[in-house]
Amino acid sequence: MIKLKEFEEKLKEYIIENNIDAEQHIYENTCHTVEEAASAANASPKDIVKSICLIGNEGNLIVAIVGGNDRVSTSRVAKALNIEIPKIATPEEILNKTGYICGGVPSFGYEGIFLIDPKVMENEFVYTGGGSPYSLTKISAKVLQQINKGQIVRIRK
Template structure:
């Protein structure tokens, strides 16, 4: 377990988040790689799209693995200009986790979850590193990050 995976595990334990952290030897960076590693369907995954507001605040748009987030819908939901996509350096700085392993909780951000995510009882999200995942109930995911549920997919 690397330091990012351990950091997430400690957060989950301290906050009593009911989820399972899965660590693999292969990459889980893309939805296809993650599905292969976990032996699950790509439809079971969520993506955490890290965006930055005009004021420099982190926004995480969580959508199903097959969907993409609409920056204009995110902006409208927050009543501000559409945010820009965060760089890999910004993602590490603002979340504390590397790009490709960012979880759906565990750091300070505005979390927006597309309602389609709730169509699945159990979902997989980033596990802290590009080789790890978290298996979590979609309702527990919402509880863990205090997300706003609003349509943000394209």
Template sequence: MKQYEEKLRDFIEHNCIEAQQLLFNVSCHSVREAASAVGALPEDFVKNICMIDERNNLIVAIVKGEDRASTSRVGKVLNIGTLRIATETEVLEKTGYPCGGVPSFGYDAVFIIDSKVMEKEVVFTGGGSPNSLVKISTKELQRVNNALILRVRK
């Protein structure tokens, strides 16, 4: 898993992203585990819901940790017919990171940040592996991804 953490650290440094990568000896796979590891509240976390459209493109809906993304809402706002949740294999292939550690940036995708996420100043997201996180401002997250801000939560 170290190679994924290093890959993300290099991406952050090379692209001058204002973010802090945090490494742990415990799992941060779930929002509950991540909140415990970093000593923050569950509402301080985002998760990245990876979806595939009919042309095999990756779309990432970034929602707060307690929320769920709606494939139908994402499809509607992007004017796309059919969307499905990516498999673990597709997530690794398309993002370059394993499930449970996927960051909210650093790979080619259409990024949509749920409007509720932008109510937070700073959030935690996947840090490249299930044992790492990234702390980043929501404004920086939007900038890095050139992300759309739309309601995509259920």
């Protein structure tokens, strides 16, 4: 059985060890959907970001970060990176590549190529995965981009 607290603790330790200005929030109810996340955080769906994990043709992890109500265009991701169209990662690949379970993946804290849609950068703060489906992390969009070395490029449909 997967212990969700272990994933939340792992992210909390990463934030502390790397002196990242972010707040992790753990809730009673799940934050798996954008609506659930916005409700839990008492925020707007536009304040929620999704980290869509993709696998490139060489098996590398690509993380496409878009606003809560947006969808990722895999063809735009491919064009931005000058690669073949990547595939959506399976839950097993997400766990193996990020160290987090599907539904709680933060937008930072592991190796990957990070692409951030410009619409995300319009927000002062965003909420991203907090390590488990029951947690979120509030972080400045600018800090997020700095720590994951994200390329800002239009990747939404």
